[in-house]
Amino acid sequence: MKVEGLVPRVQGQTLWKQAVWVLLLAVASQLSAIGLAQPAPSTPPPDFSPRVFEIARELRCPVCQGESAGESNAGIAVEMRRIIDEQLAQGKTEAEIRQFFVQRYGDWILYEPPARGLTLWVWLSPLIGLGLLGFGLWRYLVRVKARAHTTASDVSDEEIARLESELNRTPERS
């Protein structure tokens, strides 16, 4: 039985394992590098200018759930971006382009609805809420202060004299 022969084989196996691990790590790092090289979903593809996506991000994608026309790859969102691109080329302003979609879909298409009509309440309600909260807090503080005053004035002279004598009394030594 040649015990020595085992040593190189074990060493050889270890080397193989190490080589496989190195290879796997290299492949994994390459894959992650490829993954990192992918553009983020919101990165504009080269076909439209970033300004098109800037405007499209303010508009809802009509067929999507919670995605803007700038983020979605749905056919309708792509067409909306194409319309924005065409209208920018025609020299239209951002407001005019937004208005184009509002005329067809209503204010619903805007992610930031204008502060008028019913939506004005949505904009004002936090301020109204804050105002009511401040008013309630002020009323509470006034009441607490008044109660503190009343409590102090309600104490009789006799009680105050007793309290003062208690405070002025020197502690007795035991």
Add this chain to the structure above:
Amino acid sequence: MLRFWPIWVLLLGGLFYWGMQRPNPNELQSVLVGKPAPAFSLPLLEPYREAFGPEMGIGERVEKPVLLNIWASWCIPCRTEAPLLERFHQQYKDQVLILGVNVQDKETDALKFIQQYGLTFPSVYDGRGRIGIEYGYYGVPETFVIDRNGTILARHAGELSEAQLQGYLRQVLQ
């Protein structure tokens, strides 16, 4: 503040009632209802060119009321709706024009769809869905009911039932 609890109850109750009375957001009301239907002219799909010419659409004046149906071959509800539309076309073609707009689709798939369901009412091809956006569509199928004056009377999002189609026809023919 708690002294005024009946007012708070009334206010919250009123808010709740108002919220319940608001239109169902799933109904997808169109801002174009009551307004002139956007004009367009698009190439007809090949099987209809012989009978209707190379292009068709909505002009400033329409000869008869129009049911503008936006569809795509990949849309499942469109498959159940198509035979119903064809039946109504056969029945009312002298009084109402059913005009299909094939959107976001491959022309070959659209032609297969037409052949499969034996559709004889004309359909135009709008591969990118530009006209759909002009009409403020959310998806397919969608049907716009246009009266003799070219005004949009109603928009129906989703598959039409026989009763709904009858209702729209009554509305447009009265």
